[in-house]
Amino acid sequence: MLKIECKPVETYKVVVFGLGDIGIGTTELVLNRSNLDMIGAVDIDENKAGRPLGDLLGNTKNTDIKISQTLSEVISASGKPDVVLQTTGSYINQIYPQLQELTSAGCNVISSAEELLYPYLRNPDLADKIDDMARTNNVTVLGTGVNPGFVMDALAMVLSGVCQKIDRVEAERVVDVSTRRPALQRKVGAGLTVDDFNEKLATGKFGHVGLLESLALVAVGMGWDLDELDEVIMPVVAEKDMDNLDIKKGHVTGIRQIGIGKKDGNELIKLILQISAGAEEPHDAVKIFGIPDMDVVINNGTAGGLATASSLVNAIPQVVEAEPGLALMGKEVFPRFAPDYKIKLIL
């Protein structure tokens, strides 16, 4: 006979800040979770603010929330949320003023901003300031997601837990972007000529954001004082006409991006990311060379869009309970499903 103790988990008040694709997906998940009380949604776009949140959601979602243009509007109307899910941008510079606003309002923040996964890398001063203001306001700030946030960093760190010694880490993610949203297809240059791709590349604002952040986080997890970080970005080119995808032979199907971390000339970490239309055998893989070796494959890969929303929402209990400050994945917060019920099972 199995005896079960079962009680609902804590309830958290949540605001989603930023109603682009990721914000919408995240909102739908928040509304589905019985222990999450969505008290508001914010978007600075004046074309969204004031409208019913339901207008942006799939048919099935019932909510009487109206989109606010500022967090303070939400707080005036509905009180302070326990956590704000921030899905407004990729770069620290861009989201920093919002982080000031959110933390000084006393809200924990879970952000999809790629650079926030390891903000010390490119913005050490702002990272220290974020850590300071989080502590001052007794809240936690976390950057997470799927990539960065899981497949190329946190997962490798978790797998390393069964290793005595680690010599090298490799991770690879291959995504067939033809199955993903059009915005992402454009973002990786699908359909461009190689010249147009290279022109975009030269702007320095093209490609997947966060690969070196993943790499740095893995290095920190392994305790490696790397002395060289390199990143290369190249087009993936169609070898034949891809009629179903409307991409001609010789044109770009997507992006291939490689990050390498070295110490004393030795390659210790290599991350390979390919996001292209029609990519064959999409998968994620992590290899650890050490004692013992670990050779892990996620067949078909981790579904980016769905999983990003999960990463943000599942982190809520850990972030609310974490020590104040800037938290890092694989250090203060780990990937883990956030269940609705606390269970005890007794045989």
Add this chain to the structure above:
Amino acid sequence: MLKIECKPVETYKVVVFGLGDIGIGTTELVLNRSNLDMIGAVDIDENKAGRPLGDLLGNTKNTDIKISQTLSEVISASGKPDVVLQTTGSYINQIYPQLQELTSAGCNVISSAEELLYPYLRNPDLADKIDDMARTNNVTVLGTGVNPGFVMDALAMVLSGVCQKIDRVEAERVVDVSTRRPALQRKVGAGLTVDDFNEKLATGKFGHVGLLESLALVAVGMGWDLDELDEVIMPVVAEKDMDNLDIKKGHVTGIRQIGIGKKDGNELIKLILQISAGAEEPHDAVKIFGIPDMDVVINNGTAGGLATASSLVNAIPQVVEAEPGLALMGKEVFPRFAPDYKIKLIL
């Protein structure tokens, strides 16, 4: 230019309690870690106590530690350790008096005892007592390892972090025991006749300990109030003479053990463990059926012996820093390599 900040991590004083195979492997790893200061080793076996620890270790390990028969001997001579790595038994009943001794001496405990992964399942009263006495003494007690502790439980919990919703979890581990230590080969019945296997099985003390603990921990992680737990154990039988392994056709090569967790008649969790000589394609696998699905394979599987020592040792910093009480894997403590250095990388 990459700027690096690099400082050594905290140092911890460690005692290994129990010098069987796992304890020896764990001891060797502790001695290899620059931030771990091994201050003693305990074994209640009077044939071991008093001998130089080095006698039990591989050639390369230099240590002037003598094996003690009790923890209090170690504490008298060398002071209180931060953490005791307990590798003395599988069952709560068996290790409970030691846990009393270790926690009341003010030591954190990381144990390889399989039942301690989720002690509520079979020993809810003792589990509550362990939690109480850990809190009273301001220490943390954790049960961990590779199986249970990683492949069939903590790993599944980590992978669930990218899921919105989870309908079912399956995990499978196939180990070719012919590559493992002889004691483990005997433990799974390799070489027995089927009758002898079944006779041993009838004692109730045969087979892998911890499968239902893994299952219960996964259920807790998913928030599932299972109403039925089943476990079946069967022999794996040689289909032909296996001359290289000295096992005859029709005799037992090992064990196959299946754990199933149900709710309302529906199978929500299935764990399949096969440990047999000559098992083909050894691997670990976790499948999550949900949104999104996750289909993960560890090619060749996680090397049990090496990885168990890693799990115990890598958990040290997290256990020392955890809130006092009985901790669970995937809840208070996660698999993660414990590095020697704290690194900050700045581009």
